[in-house]
Amino acid sequence: QVQLVESGGGLVQAGGSLRLSCAAFGSMFFSYDVGWYRQAPGKPRELVAGISSFRTTNYADSVKGRFTISRDNAKNTVYLQMNSLKPEDTAVYYCHAGRPGVLSDYWGQGTQVTVSS
Numbered sequence: 483q484v485q486l487v488e489s490g491g492g493l494v495q496a497g498g499s500l501r502l503s504c505a506a507f508g509s510m511f512f513s514y515d516v517g518w519y520r521q522a523p524g525k526p527r528e529l530v531a532g533i534s535s536f537r538t539t540n541y542a543d544s545v546k547g548r549f550t551i552s553r554d555n556a557k558n559t560v561y562l563q564m565n566s567l568k569p570e571d572t573a574v575y576y577c578h579a580g581r582p583g584v585l586s587d588y589w590g591q592g593t594q595v596t597v598s599s
Contacts, residue, residue, distance in 0.1 A: 484508035484588045486577045491593030494567055498597075502562040504577030504590060512555040514581055518562045520573035520595075530575070531562060544570070567597045 490502040504516065517532040531541045531551035539551050550563040560577065574594050580587035 484511065484514070484579055486579060486588050486590035488575065488577050488590040488593040491575060491595045493596045493598065496567060496569055496597055496599055498567050499563070499565045500567065500595060502564065502575055502577075502593060502595070504560040504562075504579075506558040506560075506579065508558075511558045511579070514579040516551075516553065516560045517578045518551060518560075519576045519578055520571075521576070521592075522573040525573075527576070533560060535581075564595070567595075569597045569599050571595060572597050 485507040487505045488502060490500055492500060494500055513535050515532065515534045518530045519527050520530050521527040529542060530545055531539065531549055533539050533551045533553055537553065541549060548566045553560045572595060574592040576592045577590040578587065
């Protein structure tokens with residue numbers, strides 16, 4: 483059982499930065515793969531960045547070079563550092579956690595990111 487709580491969203495000017503946090507409440511969080519997803523109105527939810535329990539990472543092409551995902555297992559938290567933000571990054575950002583071979587997974591409630599021109 484894991485509860486995920488996202489924070490750090492808000493309104494930012496194009497070119498600015500935000501750092502999103504996904505705080506996990508539960509045990510064994512270090513063993514989870516974690517992903518940041520986003521969903522804009524009228525668009526499907528898409529994977530933005532992922533980080534495995536071994537700290538390997540992957541990114542959507544649209545955010546490579548601008549976003550960085552990291553985790554601090556001691557704090558049970560995963561971060562998404564977002565730099566050089568664009569209006570196209572506007573979406574609700576969701577944290578997801580799961581473990582390979584385990585059917586159950588977890589979603590946070592989402593945090594709104596709005597990038598103005």
